[in-house]
Amino acid sequence: QKEVEQDPGPLSVPEGAIVSLNCTYSNSAFQYFMWYRQYSRKGPELLMYTYSSGNKEDGRFTAQVDKSSKYISLFIRDSQPSDSATYLCAMTFGRGGGGADGLTFGKGTHLIIQP
């Protein structure tokens, strides 16, 4: 099975707050984990990419993967109104180095940053 669970929100926080977004999954075969940001009526935009367990930081964004718990997180520091969007977690099995499989997505969390 390929279920990925993600709280749909909406999640509303004040500007400058730290945001924590999470997904859980059931299939231990997933190897590659991603976070996408999607603005209304646009295509998803890749934010973060992680292989297996561990942390990865890029500017105000930190992605964490805990494969033992089947749990992934995205943290946004110093949140800005422009961060208001839907955030999608996604994962794949890793055939062909990760590129040959479709992604399984969470349903997305709608994030609102209040000025």
Place this chain on the structure above:
Amino acid sequence: DVKVTQSSRYLVKRTGEKVFLECVQDMDHENMFWYRQDPGLGLRLIYFSYDVKMKEKGDIPEGYSVSREKKERFSLILESASTNQTSMYLCASSGPRGTQYFGPGTRLLVL
């Protein structure tokens, strides 16, 4: 920058029509994908292709077919459009690390 383009942003079709959605990528990627996105259901994989003329079914292939005659172009075909195929259609391509890059999407309304 990776660029994935889709032929139309909005389409209105009638039930029973044959519909073609076109996608082009400019990064020489081997793998291309078609998803549909619906409220409450998220993104679901319809078909993907890992090489020219090769295709694999995704999670919801019924009612769809695909064509990949050239590496940069991947087409989704609705053989006989139905109202339950009204959706946002997203094309993506990926390189060897598995990161997928999406086009802007096509909003299809079937009346």
